Amino acid sequence: MLRLVVNGQSREVTADPETPLLYVLRNDLGLTGTKFGCGLGQCGACTVLVDGQPVRSCMLPVQAVAGQAVTTIEGLGSPERPHxxxxxxxxxxxxxxxxxxxxxxxxxxxxxxxxxxxxxxxxxxxxxxxxxxxxxxxxxxxxxxxxxxxxxxx
Ligand code: FES
Ligand code: FES
Known part of the structure; x- marks a missing residue:
């Protein structure tokens, strides 16, 4: 079990610790705003912020962000209140x-x-x-x- 902080909320996930953060965001947490482009760290479609720094989530094992603040596009704004x-x-x-x-x-x-x-x-x-x-x-x-x-x- 890993504890993540995503868009200000504490979330627990049971994914394999080596699973790319992108897959956990999309498949385990239902945050499908972050996209799979190349899966090779080359296109940037999967960019999220970890402690304010941009990272390519397709290349980052989820265990690397345990306890850090992850921000996805869903955490930035909403259709009603866009950033x-x-x-x-x-x-x-x-x-x-x-x-x-x-x-x-x-x-x-x-x-x-x-x-x-x-x-x-x-x-x-x-x-x-x-x-x-x-x-x-x-x-x-x-x-x-x-x-x-x-x-x-x-
Ligand atoms: S999907 Fe292209 S850099 Fe991650
Ligand atoms: S890839 Fe279509 S808007 Fe950028």
Whole structure:
């Protein structure tokens, strides 16, 4: 039995400790917002935050995050109360198929937590490793800059 703290809630899971965190989130905890893309740590679709740091959950054994704070897209906002990042992505129409979007949002959250008012160049570099097959990156960058302004650089 492993105890996790996910989106502020204590959760117990019986998965094998070597199971990737992504599978536990999706299959054991029903948090299907986090996506399986490549399963190889290359695309970023599975990005979640662990103690505020972005991690690729497809590559991380669940036992590695026991007792640490895991934040998934479900912990950020809701359709009724979207996080400023989510609202900005909607306003900029920065989503096409949406498969990469949860990972991009979580990666962007980590960037803004670290650098509240990034330059466009900083954002492009930081988001470069979260892949989008639909080619939304220009709109994503605009959306994250908009969110940073909305959040007042906090
Ligand atoms: S699914 Fe984890 S990096 Fe692609
Ligand atoms: S919106 Fe389709 S992969 Fe990014």
């Amino acid at each position: 400023p990042l989510q609202a900005a992505l909607i306003e900029e129409q920065a989503v096409q198929c949406g498969y990469c979007t949860p990972g991009i949002v979580m990666a962007a959250k980590a960037i803004l937590d670290r650098t509240p008012r990034p330059t466009e160049a900083q954002l492009k570099q930081a988001l470069n490793e979260v892949l989008c097959r639909c080619g939304t990156h220009d709109r994503v960058v605009r959306a994250v800059l908009r969110a940073a302004a909305t959040m007042g650089g906090r």
